[in-house]
Amino acid sequence: xxxxxxxxxxxxxxxxxxxxxxxxxxxxxxxxxxxxxxxxxxxxxxxxxxxxxxxxxxxxxxxxxxxxxxxxxxxxxxxxxxxxxxxxxxxxxxxxxxxxxxxxxxxxxxxxxxxxxxxxxxxxxxxxxxxxxxxxxxxxxxxxxxxxxxxxxxxxxxxxxxxxxxxxxxxxxxxxx
Numbered sequence: 001x002x003x004x005x006x007x008x009x010x011x012x013x014x015x016x017x018x019x020x021x022x023x024x025x026x027x028x029x030x031x032x033x034x035x036x037x038x039x040x041x042x043x044x045x046x047x048x049x050x051x052x053x054x055x056x057x058x059x060x061x062x063x064x065x066x067x068x069x070x071x072x073x074x075x076x077x078x079x080x081x082x083x084x085x086x087x088x089x090x091x092x093x094x095x096x097x098x099x100x101x102x103x104x105x106x107x108x109x110x111x112x113x114x115x116x117x118x119x120x121x122x123x124x125x126x127x128x129x130x131x132x133x134x135x136x137x138x139x140x141x142x143x144x145x146x147x148x149x150x151x152x153x154x155x156x157x158x159x160x161x162x163x164x165x166x167x168x169x170x171x172x173x174x175x176x177x
Contacts, residue, residue, distance in 0.1 A: 041065035042123040044144030047173070052084050055095035055172035062150070063097040066168050069116050070101060077102040084175065092174040103164040110137045113156025113166055117141070125152065135159035148173035 042065045047054045060082065067078075079100040087093045103109060110132065117139040121127060125143035132138075137156040144150040155167040 039065065039069075039119055039123045041068070042120055042125070042143075044150040046145040046148065049177050050148065050173050050175050051177045052093075052095060052175050055175055056082070056084075059095050059097040059150075059170050059172050062152075062170050063099055063168055066116060066120075066152075066154070066170075067099070067101070069119060070103070070112065070166065071107075074104045074107045075101055076104060085171075092176065094174055095172040097168065097170040099168045101166040103166060105162050105164050107164045109156035109158050109164045109166050110135070111156075113137045113139065113154050116166075117154050120152070120154065144173075 042062065044062055045058055047058060063082070079102075080098070082095070082097040082099070085094050085096050103112075114132075114137060117127070117130070120141055120143070123143075125141040127139060127141055129140040130138070135158040139154045141152045141154065142149045143152065150173065151171040153167070153169040155165075155169075157163070157165040157167070
């Protein structure tokens with residue numbers, strides 16, 4: 001009888017968990033490198049009560065982290081004019097880190113400033129404005145705790161032939177004590 005061997009074959013296949021004999025393997029996913037650079041050193045920390053001393057320490061820590069993104073061999077000079085910005089009109093005082101880096105003229109300060117901005121954005125900063133005109137790049141950012149944000153300006157200047165300049169201005173939350 002033909003039915004009996006066919007029934008036996010169906011039963012064996014059912015019990016064995018019949019699957020296709022040869023299944024074409026799915027192609028491996030193509031992994032696209034993602035330029036995600038998360039640098040926790042760039043993230044402003046909550047200070048609780050903001051004093052001149054802790055704002056200066058935190059601002060300089062962040063400034064040092066930004067500086068760490070520049071090849072030290074390319075730095076010719078650093079000008080640091082960081083200070084407490086006194087209260088004026090209706091504005092309370094705040095601490096500002098203001099650093100200017102004169103770099104080897106071979107360094108493209110516009111590309112470097114844009115790269116530093118991109119790293120800051122991927123590290124939690126938020127962009128508010130960005131300009132890139134006439135050999136000057138400027139990015140305005142905020143970061144840190146919502147209740148007491150930090151502000152940063154990252155600039156690149158190639159407007160003078162043969163000069164390469166990067167600037168960082170990092171402003172603390174309002175100093176209250």
